[in-house]
Amino acid sequence: MLSIRVSIITFILTFFIVMILDSLKMHSFSVSLLDALILSFFVSVASGLLVHLLVCQRVKKLTDSIKRGQIERDAFDDEITELSKALEENLGSFKKSLEKEKHLKSTLELILYSFSHDLRTPLTLLENSIKEMPVDRSLKKDALRYIDLIKDLTDQLLRVGRIEGGLEIVRRESVNLVELVWDACEMTTKSYGRKISFQYTDEMEVLVDPSKILEVTLNLLRNAAEYSRGPINVKISKTKNLAKVEISSLGKKIPYDLNVKLFDLKRKSKGLGLGLFIARRYVEMHNGKIGYEWKDGKNTFYFTLPLT
Numbered sequence: 001m002l003s004i005r006v007s008i009i010t011f012i013l014t015f016f017i018v019m020i021l022d023s024l025k026m027h028s029f030s031v032s033l034l035d036a037l038i039l040s041f042f043v044s045v046a047s048g049l050l051v052h053l054l055v056c057q058r059v060k061k062l063t064d065s066i067k068r069g070q071i072e073r074d075a076f077d078d079e080i081t082e083l084s085k086a087l088e089e090n091l092g093s094f095k096k097s098l099e100k101e102k103h104l105k106s107t108l109e110l111i112l113y114s115f116s117h118d119l120r121t122p123l124t125l126l127e128n129s130i131k132e133m134p135v136d137r138s139l140k141k142d143a144l145r146y147i148d149l150i151k152d153l154t155d156q157l158l159r160v161g162r163i164e165g166g167l168e169i170v171r172r173e174s175v176n177l178v179e180l181v182w183d184a185c186e187m188t189t190k191s192y193g194r195k196i197s198f199q200y201t202d203e204m205e206v207l208v209d210p211s212k213i214l215e216v217t218l219n220l221l222r223n224a225a226e227y228s229r230g231p232i233n234v235k236i237s238k239t240k241n242l243a244k245v246e247i248s249s250l251g252k253k254i255p256y257d258l259n260v261k262l263f264d265l266k267r268k269s270k271g272l273g274l275g276l277f278i279a280r281r282y283v284e285m286h287n288g289k290i291g292y293e294w295k296d297g298k299n300t301f302y303f304t305l306p307l308t
Helices: 002-023 033-132 137-164 177-192 210-227 275-285
Strands: 173-176 196-200 205-208 229-239 242-250 289-295 298-306
Touching: 033 137, 137 275, 173 177, 173 210, 177 196, 177 205, 177 210, 177 229, 177 242, 205 210, 205 298, 210 229, 210 242, 210 275, 210 298, 275 289, 275 298
Parallel strands: 196 229
Antiparallel strands: 173 205, 229 242, 242 298, 289 298
């Protein structure tokens, strides 16, 4: 339709232009009516064909683009389908892994419970028997102390098993850190008869599991009481948005090659036991840090916790 319209318009314009030129009697230009009609016809046909070719070429390009787009879209749809299948397969594998992990955790928890029960029962019976035995009091005291050590070690082993098995749960609540640390100091004083100086800058509220943070504090205080001499110094301070608890005591400086591994489970050294590893993991569960430093001629253990 467009090419026909162009041909008609071209025919009319060419005819009128030729006739106007003829009427003006321009130099060396003279044409009859028939010649004008023939010239206009050929010009209009040529212009129509040209427009037709241009339009056809444009339509062909547009058609090819649409076809390519459809092909690309089909390829894209295929990729989406494959990706969806892969995601479904991965999701299925992930669900199976979760179920397997849940089963393993349940099995581990059962093993730890059985281990604890099977070991504690004979220890309790042995403890009661020793208390009733008519033996020297000092021997009885030593025997009971060793049983307490075995019980303590058993508790620590079970706790390590729960931590590494992902069975420990953090039950957070708002706690006055100063009061919690003070309670730990009083408990340590009663157990070891050691003098503890207590210093704090202000009351501090932290969102923690109180039983776990109490265990961390008690562990550090016990180590200070058992492996140092003189008074034990406890200081609580604020550093930016953190609360910092420091426990210092006199004693030999811990060598660098040992202090960098103090809180590791696999370190090979005597003393301190598994307590420091448990303390580190408990502090990390609360997004805090724990460490050791030689400060003012004293061994200083510290841990930090976010303030509420």
